[in-house]
Amino acid sequence: MTGFSGGAAPTVRLDDGIEIPQLGFGVFQITPDEVQARVEEALEAGYRHIDTAAAYNNEQGVGRALAASDLARDDVFITTKLRNGEQGRTSAADALRNSLERLGLEYVDLYLIHWPSPARDAYVDSWRAMIEAKEQGLVRAIGVSNFLPHHLERVIAETGVTPAVDQIELHPYFSQPELTRVLRERGVAVEAYSPLGQGRDLDDPTIAEIAATVGRSPAQVILRWHLQHGYIAIPKASSRSRMAANLDVLGFELSEADMLRIDSLDTGERIGGDPGTFEISQIR
Template sequence: MTAQTQNVPEIELNNGVAIPQFGFGVFQIPPEDTAEAVRTALEAGYRHLDTAQLYDNEQGVGQGIRQSGLPREEIFVTTKLANDAQGHDNAITALEGSLQRLGLEQVDLYLIHWPLPHQDKYVRTWQGFEELLHAGKTRAIGVSNFQIAHLERLAEESGTVPAVNQIELHPALQQAELREYHRAHGIVTEAWSPLAQGEVLEEQVLTELAGKFGKTAAQVVLRWHLQIGNVVFPKSKTPDRIRENIDVFDFELSDEDIDAIGRLDAGHRTGFDPDTFRG
């Protein structure tokens, strides 16, 4: 076990399953490069992998897991439902396809990728997710890009609170109200686009903190995510960057540092608005 693995904290989900707080994302990693990137990440100490049906690289994730030689139970695997597969029956069938591509009997977390409110299918989709959870096809179920109104509707029309909500979250889009809703309802916040696709890394407060700690601005932001309680999974296919990203457990931001980063919040999205995105 590497030093980084020993230092990565775990968060207990609302059904008792533990999720590593720091993971490896494979969004936009080409399928032909995915296995090698995953293998490199696992060698560097990552034990949490985040993929999706839409990424078209689940097969590479599974290949990388097998090539790593690590026991399956040491690796937390998330995948997400494709937007065109929403609906009760489709959601169940789609996970079977993911399991085949991954070469796994079970994922650790299955997410509805987008609410797509114009389709009005996410409640029926969630009911299919509940069946998959009870059948043991996934250890936990959650959502991605859900707003408070979408979460409230799930609460009213189902019996299972999502374990996580994976949302765009970075210093320029801190989503305080949504994060507080999560906290109050036992939902873990996961951050996608944690570095705002690099847009925030030239901010003076981040470059000054990077100099203070002898780290990069990206490492400062990733440390900020951890300290405010987010699950975070930066993505890269560059081996040095993969190793650099997880090297964030040997320094700690002060309350003043965190407050300074908090002042960067501008409500700025780099991705789609969940209320209007149509898939």
């Protein structure tokens, strides 16, 4: 379910009525010494959703940016994620508390299992720890990332608790129609990382043609495509101007025909790791 918060920022409603801003700022690959400044800039630009992870090694800088801000804690939606190497019922609980300490927060709004890491076979136990953390008030919502349908079905079957979100690689060249269909049927919000295909999709001729027609940039067209599909998107930006441009996607709409043209660009080729085999510990 999508809506509008404060008359401006589009939101998606998660379980328990929690509203997540539909456009967020991702800090993947932003170095620890740069992240505070980038997040401060993002907050000044109007972002109210920051997405980090323990594996990014920059939670502390995100926390410093929040502390330096004049914004109330309730005004900013914070997501972080559980490392593969810390999966397991006890270790996941400890990992969350360590993330909270690094962020300087009493709770996070959304906590995700970063990858299923199937060879470890610990994601169900990790999920049980996250259910307990939500009951304890350490997180407001819990979800997963990079989960395929069979991973999702297993955690639901064994715990009875459905993830609020599945954060997946999703962009026009890799739109994962079958996975997004399953997620919608299960009531799981779809969140896109690499929503611009790490820049690759921006050069597509169809995207460029649509952008010229609507008088917007290719990035704005792709982000608008995400919004109209009801996806949550967390683009990165390296400058204040791009941060602002990525947020400026509410003043136009794509036609149904343009949406279908962009849908047809799917190649089925992912950029990132395959969730069925990805096993890096993420601890370094």
